[in-house]
Amino acid sequence: MEFLKITSAANPRIKEAIRLRERRHAEGENLIVIEGMRVIETALSAGVKIHEIFFTNHFGTGKEGRAILKTLAKKGVSIIEIAEPLLRKISDTETPQGIIAVVSYELSSLESLPALQNPLYAVADGVREPGNLGTIARISDAAGADAVILLEETCDILISKAVRATAGSIFHIPVVRARSETFVKWLHDRGIMLTVTSRDSALSVFDAKLDGPVALVFGNEAQGISSVIRKAADLSLKIPIYGKAESINVAMAAAVCIYEAARQRKSGQGCNGL
Template sequence: MKTRKISSAAHPLIQQAAALARRRREEESGLFSAEGSHLVEAALEASAPIRQVFFSLGYRRSEEGERLLLRAERAGAELIEVPDHLLKKICDAATPQGIMAMVASSATPLSALPRSENPLLAVCDAISDPGNLGTIIRIADAAGADGVILLPGCCAPYAPKVVRATSGSLFHLPMIRANPEELTEFLAGRGIPLLATDLNGDISLYDADLRGPCALVVGNESRGTSPFLLERAQRRLRIPMPGKAESLNAAVATALCLFEAVRQRSRPPQP
C-alpha cells in the first residue's frame, strides 16, 4: 500500500483540510470532508470522487483500517498518514475516528434531475440548522425521494455537521441548489405539484392525495415556508397537532410528510 506522511501543520494539504473542517473554503475548493469509517465507506460504495484520505498510524494498524485504506487506494485516493494531533486539527468532530477523506462535491442543476415515473422531491426552504438539514437528507434517502432541493437560506450542504448528520445519505441522492423562481418553473414544466407545509394550511396532511408526483416543501425553522412558495403551492398541508406544541422540528415535519407519501403509495390501488 503506497502512502505518504505529513507531519507539519504548515503543509498546504493540512491547511486546506483544516479550512474544510471550519467550512471556510467549501465553495471555492469544490471539496468537503467525510470523517470516520462509516462516511468514508459510504463514499467508496457510491464511487464518490475521493481525492485524499488522511489517517492515523493507529487506524492503519487496525483490521478495519487496513481493509478500508486498501479499498480507498484501489479507488484512486491518495493515502496520507498524519500524527494524531494533526488529524484532530483537520477534523470537525471533537474526537476523530482515525480517518478522514476529502471528497469532491457535485452540483446537479435542476434540469439534470433524472425523470422518474412518480417523482417525490423534498424541498428545503431556508433550513438553517446543519443538524436539521443533514437529517432531512437522510430522511429523504430513507423515503426513496428522487432528490433534495435546497433553496436560498439553507446552510451549506457539505458542511461537516451536515455531512455527519446525513450518515452517508448525501452520497445516495442528488442535492440541487435552486432559487424559488427556477423551482416553480421547473415543477410546472414537469407537471409536479408543489405542496407546502403551513401551520394554517387548507388541508390536513392525512387528507391530501400524495400518491402522484409531488414536491414537498418544509420551511425555515422559525419563519416557516416563504410567502412566495405559499402563494404558488397547489395545496398547503397542515400537520394535525392535537397537543399544545406550537410547531414541529423541520426534520420531523419532513419525515411525517415524506412517509405519509410512502404510506399512500404503498397501498394497493382502489377498485
C-alpha cells in the same frame, strides 16, 4: 502497509484540507471533506472519487481500519498518516473517528434531473441548521424520494456537520440548489404539485392525496415557508399534534410528510382528502 506521514500543521496538504473543510472554495472547485469510516465507505461504494485520506495510527491499527486503508490503497488513493492533534485541526467534531477524506462532489441542477412519471421531491426553503438539513436528505433517501432541492437562504449542505447528518445519503440522492421563482416555474411546467406545511392549514397530511407528482416543502426553523413559495403553493398541509407538545422540528416534519407520501405510493392508494 507503509504510508506517507505528516507531522506539521504547516504542511500544505493539512492547510488545504482545513480550507476545504471551512468551505473556502475557489470558483468551480468541487471538493469536500467527509469524516468517519461509514460515510467514507458509502462514498466508496457509490463510486465517488476519493482524492486523499488522512488517518491516525490508532485508526490504522484496528482491523476495520486496516481493511479500508488496504481497499483505498488498491484504488490508488493518496493516503497520509497524521497525528491525532493534526486530525483534530482538520475535523470539526469534538471526538474525530480517526479518518477523514477529501472527495469530489458536485450539486445537481434542475435540468439534470431525469423526467419521471411520478416524482417525489423534498424541498428545503431556508432551513438554516446543518443537522436538520442533513437529516432531511437522509430521510429523503431512506423513503425513496427522487431529489432534495435547496432554495435560497438554505444552509450549505456540503459543510461537515450537514454531510455527517446525511450519514452518506448525499451520495445516493441528487441534491439541487435553485432559486425559488425558477423552481416554481420548473414544477408547474411539469405538472408537479407544490405542497407546503403550515400549522394554520385545515388539511392533515394524513388526509391529503400525495401519491402523485409532488414537491414537499419544509421551511425555516423560525419563520417557516417563504412568501414566494407560500403564494405559489398548490396545497397546504398540517401535521396534527395529538399530545401536549407545542410543535415538532423541521426534520421531524419532513420525516412525517415524506414517509406519508412514500406510504401512499407503496400502497397504491391515495387518501380521500382531495
